[in-house]
Amino acid sequence: MDSSTSKPAAYPVHFIRLGLILLAFGMLFGIIGGLQYVLPGFLKEILSFERTRPLHVSSVLFWIILTATGGIFTYVQEHSGRKIHSALLLRIQFFLFGISTVLIMACYLAGMFGGREYWEYPPYLSIFIVAGWILFLINFLRTTGSFKKQPVYIWMWLTGIIFFLFTFVESYLWVLPYFRKNIVNDMTIQWKSYGSMVGSWNQLIYGSSTYLMCKISGDRSMAFGKKAFALYFIGLFNLMFNWGHHIYTLPTHAYVRQISYAVSMTELLLLGRIIWEWKQSLGSAQKFLHLSSYRLMLAADVWIFLNLLLAIGMSVPAINVYTHGTHVTVAHAMGTTIGINTMLLLAIVTDILFPKQPGSRNGNTGFWLANISLLIFWLSLIIAGIWKARWQMSINPLPFSSMMQQLRPFFMVFLISGTTLAAGIGMILFSLFKKNRHVASNQDIQI
Amino acid sequence: MLQDRAKYSIAGILVATFVGYSCFLYADLPVKNQAVLQAAEKGKMLWQQYNCGACHQVYGLGGYLGPDLTNSYSKRGAPYIRAFLANGTNIMPNYHLSETEIRELTEYLRHLDASGISDPRTFTIQNNGFINQ
Numbered sequence: 001m002d003s004s005t006s007k008p009a010a011y012p013v014h015f016i017r018l019g020l021i022l023l024a025f026g027m028l029f030g031i032i033g034g035l036q037y038v039l040p041g042f043l044k045e046i047l048s049f050e051r052t053r054p055l056h057v058s059s060v061l062f063w064i065i066l067t068a069t070g071g072i073f074t075y076v077q078e079h080s081g082r083k084i085h086s087a088l089l090l091r092i093q094f095f096l097f098g099i100s101t102v103l104i105m106a107c108y109l110a111g112m113f114g115g116r117e118y119w120e121y122p123p124y125l126s127i128f129i130v131a132g133w134i135l136f137l138i139n140f141l142r143t144t145g146s147f148k149k150q151p152v153y154i155w156m157w158l159t160g161i162i163f164f165l166f167t168f169v170e171s172y173l174w175v176l177p178y179f180r181k182n183i184v185n186d187m188t189i190q191w192k193s194y195g196s197m198v199g200s201w202n203q204l205i206y207g208s209s210t211y212l213m214c215k216i217s218g219d220r221s222m223a224f225g226k227k228a229f230a231l232y233f234i235g236l237f238n239l240m241f242n243w244g245h246h247i248y249t250l251p252t253h254a255y256v257r258q259i260s261y262a263v264s265m266t267e268l269l270l271l272g273r274i275i276w277e278w279k280q281s282l283g284s285a286q287k288f289l290h291l292s293s294y295r296l297m298l299a300a301d302v303w304i305f306l307n308l309l310l311a312i313g314m315s316v317p318a319i320n321v322y323t324h325g326t327h328v329t330v331a332h333a334m335g336t337t338i339g340i341n342t343m344l345l346l347a348i349v350t351d352i353l354f355p356k357q358p359g360s361r362n363g364n365t366g367f368w369l370a371n372i373s374l375l376i377f378w379l380s381l382i383i384a385g386i387w388k389a390r391w392q393m394s395i396n397p398l399p400f401s402s403m404m405q406q407l408r409p410f411f412m413v414f415l416i417s418g419t420t421l422a423a424g425i426g427m428i429l430f431s432l433f434k435k436n437r438h439v440a441s442n443q444d445i446q447i
Numbered sequence: 448m449l450q451d452r453a454k455y456s457i458a459g460i461l462v463a464t465f466v467g468y469s470c471f472l473y474a475d476l477p478v479k480n481q482a483v484l485q486a487a488e489k490g491k492m493l494w495q496q497y498n499c500g501a502c503h504q505v506y507g508l509g510g511y512l513g514p515d516l517t518n519s520y521s522k523r524g525a526p527y528i529r530a531f532l533a534n535g536t537n538i539m540p541n542y543h544l545s546e547t548e549i550r551e552l553t554e555y556l557r558h559l560d561a562s563g564i565s566d567p568r569t570f571t572i573q574n575n576g577f578i579n580q
Binding site: 040253 | 454475512576
């Protein structure tokens with residue numbers, strides 16, 4: 001477990017580096033997309049919104065997937081004390097993920113689509129991702145070896161890898177006419193897969209953050225306890241069955257809605273646990289606050305609380321009917337991908353590239369700039385969403401374009417805070433890259 | 448500390464339930480009568496090829512830059528839709544669609560319209576938090 005002095009292995013670090021580059025692209029396309037909200041028709045002929053949006057979303061998704069992969073490969077070696085089972089499979093996986101990322105971005109820039117939300121690229125490119133993911137599973141299983149008496153993070157990683165593979169393939173069932181012919185059938189299966197897929201990458205990231213927490217505190221017992229496994233099984237239960245809260249207003253089976261509503265409410269247990277343990281976590285916060293990676297995890301904890309509150313509210317059909325299709329949903333998506341996933345991944349990146357190092361001045365400024373900006377960004381989306389909810393529930397609604405015009409001030413705040421948020425993350429990244437150069441020049445690379 | 452046997456049992460029950468639920472749903476899709484015009488099917492593929500979902504929503508899912516188009520066919524009518532598709536707007540680019548493509552996309556929007564109502568005002572809220580249409 002104690003690997004603070006070990007050198008990062010090359011290929012896992014390559015995954016992380018590629019992930020960081022994609023995060024930078026994601027932020028750039030996010031700002032362009034924000035400008036297109038505020039300045040209607042901006043870059044309409046060169047880079048219209050139907051290109052900007054997938055460029056932004058896919059960049060961020062690949063940042064999550066690639067960095068989570070790099071993190072798991074690093075930590076599974078540290079945990080098991082063994083090298084990765086097959087360096088060749090790892091290289092092939094990196095090549096498959098890398099080539100698919102480049103081809104997908106090129107397709108978007110050229111306006112070549114054919115897929116659906118999140119995976120808008122021509123569907124055949126997904127073969128690279130599936131193939132790479134199968135290699136990931138093989139390498140993970142063989143590196144871990146025995147699954148007897150393993151801590152909760154091993155279970156989380158395995159769950160994340162298997163369920164991502166399953167849900168990713170499931171999200172392509174639409175290529176079969178049986179699933180795609182009717183729009184209600186198609187959307188039911190589409191959101192079944194998407195809902196669980198988000199849960200699966202959360203398992204990958206939360207597994208690594210649990211490992212990191214054990215590593216920082218030097219206390220592995222928390223990863224073996226009954227409470228850790230109880231929380232894991234609640235997460236798994238929600239991953240499998242709460243997806244229907246995305247489609248409450250779709251005329252699908254009533255039981256899909258009922259099951260999802262009931263299952264989603266079990267997240268109240270997670271919320272209760274955060275409140276219950278708040279004081280205790282403040283105690284450990286003071287102990288480790290000097291570590292950049294710990295501070296990022298602490299920020300993610302606050303974002304987990306805020307977004308869980310929002311998610312539970314949105315999972316009640318009576319509330320969801322107001323928030324569905326509004327920017328409240330966007331606030332939740334941004335709050336989770338940036339506030340939780342990105343903060344945790346940055347913590348993992350910091351730990352892997354610069355173990356046990358205190359934060360730099362640039363990094364600290366970036367940390368606060370990013371988090372304060374994200375709060376403003378998140379609130380502006382929620383307020384815009386409430387405004388839109390009022391509009392869509394009014395008896396005589398204004399034309400859509402007039403409603404969007406009314407939302408413009410919120411979009412301005414969203415754009416400005418989004419830009420400062422990107423600057424904040426950029427400052428954190430800049431300090432990492434600066435240190436990375438230093439590390440690279442002083443270390444041999446393994447594998 | 449939880450014993451491995453207990454962990455495997457809980458995970459096994461959850462996975463078996465999940466697999467069972469998934470298979471049941473695949474076999475019991477919500478809409479049984481799947482008669483769809485070929486033009487509407489082609490229109491759906493065009494919807495994906497032009498990535499219309501980046502800006503527009505269907506049942507409140509999709510993009511936020513343009514309006515939800517689930518019931519645009521009955522609200523606006525085919526000629527209005529065709530005019531938008533043929534010319535674009537100050538925000539939506541003109542995709543220079545062919546007559547066939549415009550017809551297929553319009554047919555897809557007709558299929559969408561016939562599938563249900565997405566307007567949230569049509570739902571009634573129950574005391575237990577459920578909604579009904």
